[in-house]
Amino acid sequence: MxxxxxxxxxxxxxxxxxxxxxxxxxxxxxxxxxxxxxxxxxxxxxxxxxxxxxxxxxxxxxxxxxxxxxxxxxxxxxxxxxxxxxxxxxxxxxxxxxxxxxxxxxxxxxxxxxxxxxxxxxxxxxxxxxxxxxxxxxxxxxxxxxxxxxxxxxxxxxxxxxxxxxxxxxxxxxxxxxxxxxxxxxxxxxxxxxxxxxxxxxxxxxxxxxxxxxxxQHTQNAVGAPRSTLRRARLALRRGPDSFMRLFRHHVAALLDQPVPLPRQTLADLARIAAALDHGTPARLLALARLGRLVRRTWPETMLFRLWFLLG
Known part of the structure; x- marks a missing residue:
């Protein structure tokens, strides 16, 4: 650039x-x-x-x-x-x-x-x-x-x-x-x-x-930036799945209810995720299998996210 x-x-x-x-x-x-x-x-x-x-x-x-x-x-x-x-x-x-x-x-x-x-x-x-x-x-x-x-x-x-x-x-x-x-x-x-x-x-x-x-980086940061994958993982484990999955659900619901048009495939993916969240573990496993791109930056972070998705 x-x-x-x-x-x-x-x-x-x-x-x-x-x-x-x-x-x-x-x-x-x-x-x-x-x-x-x-x-x-x-x-x-x-x-x-x-x-x-x-x-x-x-x-x-x-x-x-x-x-x-x-x-x-x-x-x-x-x-x-x-x-x-x-x-x-x-x-x-x-x-x-x-x-x-x-x-x-x-x-x-x-x-x-x-x-x-x-x-x-x-x-x-x-x-x-x-x-x-x-x-x-x-x-x-x-x-x-x-x-x-x-x-x-x-x-x-x-x-x-x-x-x-x-x-x-x-x-x-x-x-x-x-x-x-x-x-x-x-x-x-x-x-x-x-x-x-x-x-x-x-x-x-x-x-x-x-x-x-x-x-x-200071004590009044609204968010801040953890410097390593290990520190991010520790902070995520400390917070637990509840707050993350609550925001995840809110994001899905908000995207499905936007006044601006979104592509058909995006809406289909969102509908599949929303339906899986309303059902049990088998439906969520199927959604993860069909939406292979639902991942985080690293493999350990992806595994933690998928565990929370299945449980939360």
Missing amino acids: HDSTVRAHRPVAILLSTYQGAAFLREQLASLAAQTHADWVLYWRDDGSCDGSASIVAEFAQEVGAGRCRAVPGDRHVGITASFMVLLRAVPPGHVVAFADQDDVWLPDKLARGLAGIGDASSGRPALYCARQLLVDDALQTIGFSPSVRHLPHFPAALAQNLATGCTILLNPAAAALVAASRPPDDTLHDWWSYLMVGAAGGRLVADPVAVVLYR
Whole structure:
């Protein structure tokens, strides 16, 4: 992926939802201003902070000049996903969209690499780009890299695991319109839901093995990034199957009840999964056999997911 592949004038709408983010917000905003692809507009919304986050973004808006930052109304706390959906629906048609977390630092070529990755922004086929992250601590000292993902599995594997980290995601205009028109379940996250919608619609999924973000790991992370398969497995075992399978069911139900049309094969796969979940182990075993693509990133993770699918 090279910057030279980015030729056309393509405005990027950067979406930033702030909530009690004053501690790290200035460094993130400075990294937006330092992007090599300078054709961007920041759409931001404060989700009910009381720590001065909104004032920090307002100061940044004055520094970068008129028209570069657009505040989206609403100061009531609605949560991460709902706040990002408000932002996404405020973006005019035709924009590439990039999600931004309030506590990270973008590397200078993040937007340029993302634009090169998704290709022709005028394509009518939805496309989602995501990338690797360099994990850092509170003081931006290196911890290590996130696991390398060289390709994103297509639907229905996205139901089993989210591999698209939100702070790296870019959506082409078709994907942005698709996700904006959708109805996510209340307990999902905006990045997983975007990955699900674009994959379920038969869109193009692009994974960049190069890190584009300093992904800050600290005690207030909404999600964070476990550094190894073993640690992810330990955390998954500690959480247990209940919360995962509850969200799995909600994702299946929400995808079956979307206002946007999905391909016939996607709907058939969803109906088969939903029917299996309403019946016992034999029906679930049959569904797993027929849906061989319902897997996670590694073999041990897939085995754990399948056990939970059979029991939950």
